[in-house]
Amino acid sequence: MQTHQKLRMDILIEAPLKAKLSAMLEAHEVSGFTVFPALGGSGGDGDWSRIGQITDIGQMLLFTCILDEARSNGLLEELYASLSDHIGYVTTSDVSVIRPRKFP
Amino acid sequence: MQTHQKLRMDILIEAPLKAKLSAMLEAHEVSGFTVFPALGGSGGDGDWSRIGQITDIGQMLLFTCILDEARSNGLLEELYASLSDHIGYVTTSDVSVIRPRKFP
Amino acid sequence: MQTHQKLRMDILIEAPLKAKLSAMLEAHEVSGFTVFPALGGSGGDGDWSRIGQITDIGQMLLFTCILDEARSNGLLEELYASLSDHIGYVTTSDVSVIRPRKFP
Amino acid sequence: MDFLSLALDNLGAPMVLCFLLGLGAALARADLSIPEQAARMMSIYLLFAIGMKGGVEVARVGFGPEILMALVTGVALSILLPLVAFSVLRVTTGLSAIDAAAAAGHYGSISIVTFVAGTQALENMGLAYSGYMVAVAAAMEAPAIIAALWLAARGGAHTKPAPMREILLNGSIVLLCGAVVVGWIAGPPGFESVKGLFAEPFKGVLCLFLLDMGLLAGRHLRSAATDISRTVIAFGIYMPLIGAAIGGAAGWLIGLTPGDLALLITLSASASYIAAPAALRVALPKANPAIYLTLSLGLTFPFNLTFGIPIYVALAETLAG
Amino acid sequence: MDFLSLALDNLGAPMVLCFLLGLGAALARADLSIPEQAARMMSIYLLFAIGMKGGVEVARVGFGPEILMALVTGVALSILLPLVAFSVLRVTTGLSAIDAAAAAGHYGSISIVTFVAGTQALENMGLAYSGYMVAVAAAMEAPAIIAALWLAARGGAHTKPAPMREILLNGSIVLLCGAVVVGWIAGPPGFESVKGLFAEPFKGVLCLFLLDMGLLAGRHLRSAATDISRTVIAFGIYMPLIGAAIGGAAGWLIGLTPGDLALLITLSASASYIAAPAALRVALPKANPAIYLTLSLGLTFPFNLTFGIPIYVALAETLAG
Amino acid sequence: MDFLSLALDNLGAPMVLCFLLGLGAALARADLSIPEQAARMMSIYLLFAIGMKGGVEVARVGFGPEILMALVTGVALSILLPLVAFSVLRVTTGLSAIDAAAAAGHYGSISIVTFVAGTQALENMGLAYSGYMVAVAAAMEAPAIIAALWLAARGGAHTKPAPMREILLNGSIVLLCGAVVVGWIAGPPGFESVKGLFAEPFKGVLCLFLLDMGLLAGRHLRSAATDISRTVIAFGIYMPLIGAAIGGAAGWLIGLTPGDLALLITLSASASYIAAPAALRVALPKANPAIYLTLSLGLTFPFNLTFGIPIYVALAETLAG
Numbered sequence A, B, C: 001m002q003t004h005q006k007l008r009m010d011i012l013i014e015a016p017l018k019a020k021l022s023a024m025l026e027a028h029e030v031s032g033f034t035v036f037p038a039l040g041g042s043g044g045d046g047d048w049s050r051i052g053q054i055t056d057i058g059q060m061l062l063f064t065c066i067l068d069e070a071r072s073n074g075l076l077e078e079l080y081a082s083l084s085d086h087i088g089y090v091t092t093s094d095v096s097v098i099r100p101r102k103f104p
Numbered sequence D, E, F: 001m002d003f004l005s006l007a008l009d010n011l012g013a014p015m016v017l018c019f020l021l022g023l024g025a026a027l028a029r030a031d032l033s034i035p036e037q038a039a040r041m042m043s044i045y046l047l048f049a050i051g052m053k054g055g056v057e058v059a060r061v062g063f064g065p066e067i068l069m070a071l072v073t074g075v076a077l078s079i080l081l082p083l084v085a086f087s088v089l090r091v092t093t094g095l096s097a098i099d100a101a102a103a104a105g106h107y108g109s110i111s112i113v114t115f116v117a118g119t120q121a122l123e124n125m126g127l128a129y130s131g132y133m134v135a136v137a138a139a140m141e142a143p144a145i146i147a148a149l150w151l152a153a154r155g156g157a158h159t160k161p162a163p164m165r166e167i168l169l170n171g172s173i174v175l176l177c178g179a180v181v182v183g184w185i186a187g188p189p190g191f192e193s194v195k196g197l198f199a200e201p202f203k204g205v206l207c208l209f210l211l212d213m214g215l216l217a218g219r220h221l222r223s224a225a226t227d228i229s230r231t232v233i234a235f236g237i238y239m240p241l242i243g244a245a246i247g248g249a250a251g252w253l254i255g256l257t258p259g260d261l262a263l264l265i266t267l268s269a270s271a272s273y274i275a276a277p278a279a280l281r282v283a284l285p286k287a288n289p290a291i292y293l294t295l296s297l298g299l300t301f302p303f304n305l306t307f308g309i310p311i312y313v314a315l316a317e318t319l320a321g
């Protein structure tokens, strides 16, 4: 099948910022995104783990968004401008998709 | 260490189709796959969230499968032929592995 | 925005080995890692599913680590030397990041 | 007891208040949520407790012809109601045949929590009902789904082969039927030993579960305005009344007691949101789930819980009193 | 009852023993953990049960001027205590204005589990308290957060616009207030029907929840040594005593009974670990969460649960006895 | 009571019926499942409740020499049984030394749910047993694991250094021992206050937990045919009987009462599926987990729950009656 090049953007972010990041992605008119739960991790600020937690504080979520390269630059800039205190990592990588129109 | 090129296929699909997709992957003789839970998302049909849900309806799962490029085409075709109503996205991307024989 | 090439290493491993792999990653001085829960899967040794489980046995976790290519070789070697019985898969792939210093 | 005080009593019951709290919180977009697995476990608990209690009753009174009669009536209603709902939807709304068939299936099937709320209302009023009515509830879950598939196929939809196995082995059906059997075999002494979990805390768990249902209903209701048309929204309110009328007639014909009749009416008026959507999402992939879920969870369930049940009890008392 | 036997009784209560078990397991790095969603559900259960019980009491005694007086005092304390805590932190520790403001906000807000533990201690001693004190607890949650934002802004921090909506619609606040209203409307007969879940198993759930709190506190305590300085650690122990003194004076002024005074002191001495961190993490992103969470969860909570509460009860009895 | 009616009573008890329901649902591949975190929480609840109850009993009767004697006997059985199981496996099956050692370790260690099911059977029959037997259960968890590691090392396996810390700090061991200590310190009055959670709903929770165990056992049983040989399957049924005989002899030697003897026999006959697999998966990575999990969860557990326990009770009555 013919495939098309798109970008996959992975954003690991603190859970309390979920609504804000969702709104930001929608404002950039991505066609969609999916949120995955992380269970724990380690970074410059030490370890964290979801086990036994009773709040969202210190929980990280992964936002995965398939989008066209054209949209990624503006998004990345706004991300770092307004959410950089809450970001674990942001990566972009090349992926192939079948239906390019779904990921404008 | 010497690495080998394989393909990683990511399939986001509705949870009620889990058994069907598993059977399809096994029929294509992939060596294995792993299922990850998604927590929520947004797309052309609006938002969804797993929070407080009492059924699988509207829940999406991510199937990740490491496989050889040779197998991917047939799999993609069957995927879109029989499950396209239930798919969130399907992407393929290049990955390197150490033990190529594990991912025929 | 200017981006930099890094490596993303994905390690699917049995849950009881979580502490051991965490220690190994820290020993290799990666800047961090994130753990994601898997829900089920299938491989050479058959199916598994987390549903209804009362222990960690047979549960797989995904460790994702963004790191510099320079560190990956030594890490891969140690991984296969001491944990190969517990590994589902290990893949590496290219990703772009904005802040290269965060992923030495 | 007159109807007004019945309705007010119902609205002031903790379980309805909890539902309204959840509904309000969701509509105000409050950051309140019940953990998913806890909600599922409460659902399992409620299904099991209600099923076991019913089975124990069957063990106590024995399996007689009136049980069989009620079961047959329930199955007939489960098949008949989708046909009615389908016709109404096709005439009054612009839904496609497949969307109408899928929604119709939900109204033939049942909501066990609505049933439980009905039993609570009866208990508060001191009106007796038969334990075996829960077996009728179980029997009404699946036939409607098959009727919906038949309607869709007749309407020209390209349906997948009817997945009978999946429909009948749906978790909620297996659990409810299994619990009835467990209660039947264990009998009253067996139930006595587990009352500390399945009887005493029951109403409290129902409250917390309805809090979650309120949150879910609120989320569906919020999207109702954009997702579905006014005629469809109206259907979500008047279809339960049509179901109630048909169920009431059927139950009156077989001579049910007022309490049992109230429950059969409640079952007929209720719409499924577990077994039916699970089966139809797979079997009718082209049907839009936003329509049937908003109808059953966002409209019919809240209506039944707040205003429907007092109406159904009053109707049953009028018919059979 | 003299203070020593009070303290010993408290330490031997199952709920404190469970907390210590969790604390010990975490410090020994045992592989013990409570599933996250179960912990969250227990937290929801406790909030709802305590709120409903309080609302039922309000329904029983009616809403009088003494309730209003206690509410106003609570709100005033919630605003005042962060100002005190902020000054103390700035003088005695090297924390930046923003870190000090964030931590201070936690000490004006409250911990509902500490409150519940206080009520248990009173019940064990047979000392009466008013059900409406839970409404005071609810009223003290949010004002402190706004005070903290004001302190941070005055300290020159670049704060985001105060998210009043998010603060007030935080899940734990909505649930506690909602449960009070549910209890108020449902009243004693409504509560009677759900006692099997919200009253009888209450203390046992509190035990399991405190086991989880002990595990969490232990994890925070382990990192305390590396994350925060000694002067900040000391603050986590003596600030509750300052809060207790101020709360005690305020409650004495408005003439609370010994039991109610003990609870107001406990609320003043307690530090939030649900509503305050949730709001401040978003509104003050530059404040280091390790500091305020270690203070409230790792130091103040364990101190209050083990030694604080007996002190507060003794203080209340001395002041109002 | 004769053996047949004992066995029938056991099969008709709600907890066994729930297990059979789960087993049947899994074998029929029904879409029924208990949420993972709810299952884990039930496991924690059961461990804590049974441990605390045991500790309270120790507080009531005091720590005497007969407790010490029972503990020593339990530890000895936990070390001895793996040696027996290992020899039997090596002689009757084609398992490698390392697979045999790993499986053998499971049979020296214990299943706390089987123990609880044993206590329920005794209670139903009105046969008394000592609360401290739960301490014996706790003491038998770990030694068998160390014995298995020694067997594997002797068999030439390249084992990792025995992770004593991990074995002893396993969550289920810490929780059970911790709960015993909590119960011991809190004593009967402390337990009185938490009975609403840890006593009254206990049997009901056990039912739901056994439903989940049935689902798990069914899944393991389904793969038994392909994963393991017939001789190994047979071992899963007759090894509990060998364990029962050895445990019975040991308990008879130290003069246990019929109730306590029945429990020691049950512990000896039971196989671990929490602590042992957790430790051995890490320490003996080359051992195939499909073998030991299918044996303990898919074969021995169902056998003990349905037929084993009546046999063990009858054996105890014959030996000590």
Ligand SMILES: Nc1ncnc2c1ncn2[C@@H]1O[C@H](COP(=O)(O)O)[C@@H](O)[C@H]1O
Pocket: A012, A040, A041, A042, A043, A044, A045, A046, A047, A048, A060, A087, A088, A089, C030, C031, C032, C033, C034, C035, C064, C065, C066, C067, C102, C103
């Ligand atoms: N190099 C990395 N690879 C993967 N995840 C990371 C990495 N660095 C940080 N993270 C994640 O981001 C969280 C916050 O990181 P930090 O801000 O560095 O403490 C960590 O707890 C990890 O979950």
Ligand SMILES: Nc1ncnc2c1ncn2[C@@H]1O[C@H](COP(=O)(O)O)[C@@H](O)[C@H]1O
Pocket: A030, A031, A032, A033, A034, A035, A064, A065, A066, A067, A102, A103, B012, B040, B041, B042, B043, B044, B045, B046, B047, B048, B060, B087, B088, B089
């Ligand atoms: N561009 C995208 N990137 C990531 N996930 C997506 C994207 N589009 C859709 N999805 C996911 O797929 C689900 C269904 O998408 P849709 O069919 O477009 O409503 C969404 O709820 C998202 O979870």
Ligand SMILES: Nc1ncnc2c1ncn2[C@@H]1O[C@H](COP(=O)(O)O)[C@@H](O)[C@H]1O
Pocket: B030, B031, B032, B033, B034, B035, B064, B065, B066, B067, B102, B103, C012, C040, C041, C042, C043, C044, C045, C046, C047, C048, C060, C087, C088, C089
């Ligand atoms: N080709 C694959 N792609 C994705 N996941 C895999 C693959 N092979 C194995 N796995 C995962 O690794 C686990 C163990 O694999 P195995 O050791 O082959 O039984 C499986 O249950 C899957 O979750």
Ligand code: NA
Pocket: D081, D106, D107, D108, D109, D110, D111, D243, D267, D268, D269, D270, D271, D272
């Ligand atoms: Na119906």
Ligand code: NA
Pocket: E081, E106, E107, E108, E109, E110, E111, E243, E267, E268, E269, E270, E271, E272
């Ligand atoms: Na306070």
Ligand code: NA
Pocket: F081, F106, F107, F108, F109, F110, F111, F243, F267, F268, F269, F270, F271, F272
């Ligand atoms: Na044993």
